[in-house]
Amino acid sequence: GAVVSQHPSWVICKSGTSVKIECRSLDFQATTMFWYRQFPKQSLMLMATSNEGSKATYEQGVEKDKFLINHASLTLSTLTVTSAHPEDSSFYICSARFRDRDNEQFFGPGTRLTVL
Amino acid sequence: SQKIEQNSEALNIQEGKTATLTCNYTNYSPAYLQWYRQDPGRGPVFLLLIRENEKEKRKERLKVTFDTTLKQSLFHITASQPADSATYLCALVGDYKLSFGAGTTVTVRA
Numbered sequence: 001g002a003v004v005s006q007h008p009s010w011v012i013c014k015s016g017t018s019v020k021i022e023c024r025s026l027d028f029q030a031t032t033m034f035w036y037r038q039f040p041k042q043s044l045m046l047m048a049t050s051n052e053g054s055k056a057t058y059e060q061g062v063e064k065d066k067f068l069i070n071h072a073s074l075t076l077s078t079l080t081v082t083s084a085h086p087e088d089s090s091f092y093i094c095s096a097r098f099r100d101r102d103n104e105q106f107f108g109p110g111t112r113l114t115v116l
Numbered sequence: 117s118q119k120i121e122q123n124s125e126a127l128n129i130q131e132g133k134t135a136t137l138t139c140n141y142t143n144y145s146p147a148y149l150q151w152y153r154q155d156p157g158r159g160p161v162f163l164l165l166i167r168e169n170e171k172e173k174r175k176e177r178l179k180v181t182f183d184t185t186l187k188q189s190l191f192h193i194t195a196s197q198p199a200d201s202a203t204y205l206c207a208l209v210g211d212y213k214l215s216f217g218a219g220t221t222v223t224v225r226a
Contacts, residue, residue: 043216093159107159
C-alpha cells in the first residue's frame with residue numbers, strides 16, 4: 001500500500017514553454033503532498049507543501065508564480081513549471097502523507113525535466 | 117545555519133562486510149530522523165524511522181542509532197550484498213517537513 005505515482009516520468013521541452021507534472025496517491029487519500037527538486041549529486045530540496053483545497057506553502061527562495069501548485073483533490077496534486085528555462089532542468093519528486101501514518105512520507109518515482 | 121552532513125559521498129565495500137554511514141546535523145532539534153534508499157533516477161524509499169528517545173532501531177540487516185547529544189545518527193548495513201548498492205539519505209523531521217542530507221552512495225562489490 002501507500003503508492004504514489006508521477007506522470008510523466010520524463011519530459012523534454014523548449015525554453016519558454018510550460019510543463020505540468022502530476023502526482024497521485026493511488027491507494028490512499030493524502031492529507032498533504034510535498035514537492036521536491038533534486039539536482040545531480042545533491043540532496044532533495046523541499047519546494048512547497050500543499051494541502052487539499054488550500055493554497056500551497058512555498059519554501060523560501062521558491063517562486064510561487066513560476067512553480068504553480070494545484071491540489072484539487074485528496075489524491076492529486078500538480079506542479080506546473082511556467083516559462084521553463086534551462087536552469088529549471090532537474091529531477092522533480094513529489095511525496096504524500098496521510099493521517100494515520102503522518103510520520104512517514106511516501107515518494108513518487110520522480111520526473112526528469114530537461115529544458116532545451 | 118542548519119546543516120545536515122553525511123560523512124562521505126561514496127563508500128565502496130566488499131560483499132558480506134558491514135557498511136556504516138554517518139549523518140551529523142547542526143542547529144536542528146528533530147523529533148525523529150529517517151533513513152531512505154534512493155536508486156538512480158528514482159524517488160527515495162523509506163527504510164527506518166528513529167525517534168529522539170530511542171537509541172537504536174533494527175530492521176532485518178539494517179541498524180540505526182540516534183545520539184541527540186552528539187547530534188548524530190549511524191546507519192549500518194550488515195552482511196552487505198550487491199543489491200544494497202544505492203544512495204542512502206538521512207532526513208530530519210520537523211513540522212512534518214523533511215530536510216535531507218546529500219546522501220552517501222554505497223557500492224557493494226561481489
